[in-house]
Amino acid sequence: MTSTSPKKIAYQGEPGAFSHQACKRWFPDHVPTPFPTFEAAFAAVNAGECDLGMIPAENALAGRVADVHQLLPHSGLKIIGERFLPIEMMLMGVPETELANITVAFSHTMALLQCRNSLLALNIKPEMFHDTAGSARALSETRELNRAAIAPEIAAELYGLKILQRNMEDAHNNTTRFLVLTAQDQVVEPAAEKILTSFVFGVRNIPAALYKALGGFATNGINMIRLESYIRDGIFASTFFYAEVEGRPSDRLLKLAFEELAFFAEEVEILGVYPMDPFRATQGA
DSSP: OOOOOOOEEEEESOTTSHHHHHHHHHOTTSEEEEESSHHHHHHHHHTTSSSEEEEEEEETTTEEOHHHHHHSTTSSOEEEEEEEEEOOOEEEEOTTOOGGGOOEEEEOHHHHHHTHHHHHHTTOEEEEOSOHHHHHHHHHHHOOTTEEEEEOHHHHHHHTOEEEESOOOSOTTOEEEEEEEEOOSSOOOOOOSSEEEEEEEEEOSSTTHHHHHHHHHHHTTOOEEEEEEEESTTOTTOEEEEEEEESOTTSHHHHHHHHHHHHHEEEEEEEEEEEOOTHHHHTTO
């Protein structure tokens, strides 16, 4: 009798992080596997150590995760899905304490900024820590009655803490978009009705190069929903672009747009063809 090992999904961060929560929410049949860096998570998927990767790409308030744009091209990984996770910050303490006892809350800088008004209203002093989930883990070890951590709900469950107040975030529309990655060899077009195609490209250092490169998308009526520039390899003269459009590369009009892009651009690489998350419809996308 043979047994098969459980599937794994890689994420960056400590157990109890928002990425961990995203893994459990959408891939409950996979074992969430933490890695200290994005590079390590990518490498684990590429090597087959993990079947999938759950990587944050952008946040509604903090913007894009720059490392992901740098790592995806030429990584050998492909995007096969997107997921949107509402970011809900929980104020948590040890089971023996109460909200009235808390004088200090510690967490990652971004989490503290997102909860600034709530902390002021409770007269709680913020204190920086390197990681949201890490603050919960640290509190579970120190057991201080006057200190609380700000972290995802999953961290309270994982480290045996009590939620003292929910939804500490000042902006309740705060959402993080995750990309689901795999080490598949080629882009496989899904059968879903609404499809996104992600790709990167560089442009030649000539006047109007970007305008000419993107002209085919406009003339062929392609909806481009994202276009971002980034510096590759620290060379300011070498500007690359990350883009997302609606449609499949095999669609006639999108195919024509890519043909025109290839004429004016360089190093065009399709990073993924995947279903559009229904969450977009709730945002008017």
